Amino acid sequence: RVLLAIVGCATLFGGASATCAAADNVNCPTWIKSGFCDNYSPVTLAVSCPKSCPKAGCGATAVPSTGTNTTTVTENANCAKWNNDPKNGFCATATADQKKIFCKTTCAAEIAAVDDCAVFVQTGDKSVRTGGNRTTTIKTAATTTNLLMNVFAKEKCTVGLYSVEAPAATDTVIKSYGPATAPSQYFKITVAAEQAAKGVTCMCT
Known part of the structure; x- marks a missing residue:
């Protein structure tokens, strides 16, 4: 394809x-x-x-007919479809260059992230992104069918997954991801217990 x-x-x-x-x-x-x-x-x-x-710059000397479309490409028509596909999750899994080249509008929140952390939950046939900042808790609204698929963390931020929506200091973390070592780092969630996490913390140094 x-x-x-x-x-x-x-x-x-x-x-x-x-x-x-x-x-x-x-x-x-x-x-x-x-x-x-x-x-x-x-x-x-x-x-x-x-x-x-x-x-x-590879030696080609002629361009085949391009038709009448001369508009600068800003967004591939399939971006929403790619991003909502749970097996793809384009904005959470593609490289920075891929996002900028093919889906710079759909992936704007990932290209120039303003959040310290974010979660991507597959809700029905859509990937729902919820962002948060340091020292805050993000409610994932994850269920047995709406699963947490990816998490995002800015550099030096750590994402913690919990089984409760508002974790306290005494609650045990299911899994921590980070601290991120790149300006924008994404982590794919594949373990069932992590995909069902209800609350996500975001801590940055």
């Missing part, structure tokens, strides 16, 4: 210089018709469509 192809190649975006892929992604003809070669960075083009997009 297109999503898997995009996310797979985007894992290479970390370097400052473009790395030319050996061949074009199979979806390049479709992307190019929507203005892909004109609207994405050379690094993205080099990884995705190096043989078709001259701006990639």
Whole structure:
């Protein structure tokens, strides 16, 4: 699928210089018709469509017809779908570059986080994000079907998961994540007891 192809190649975006892929992604003809070669960075083009997009700097000399779409790409049409998919959770699991390139509106709260900590709970068919600041408790509203899937912590912040909504000093933490060692760090929750946590604390140093 297109999503898997995009996310797979985007894992290479970390370097400052473009790395030319050996061949074009199979979806390049479709992307190019929507203005892909004109609207994405050379690094993205080099990884995705190096043989078709001259701006990639990989030796391509001509761009196939791009149709009539010349609007700058600001948001992939599938961002909400990707982010709400519990197996994907795009805004909580993608790299910083992937969020900026493909879903900068949907993932705005993660790209320029104003919260010290946050939780992502799968509620029905949507991923619900709830943020909080240091020394506060976040109520997850997790149930047997609405599960805590990911947590976020800013650098030097630690997230604590509890079985009660308002944990006291005497309550035992189910699991702590952190302190975060990057400006924005995400932790995927996979253990059933942690996914059912009712309260989440956020402590920063």
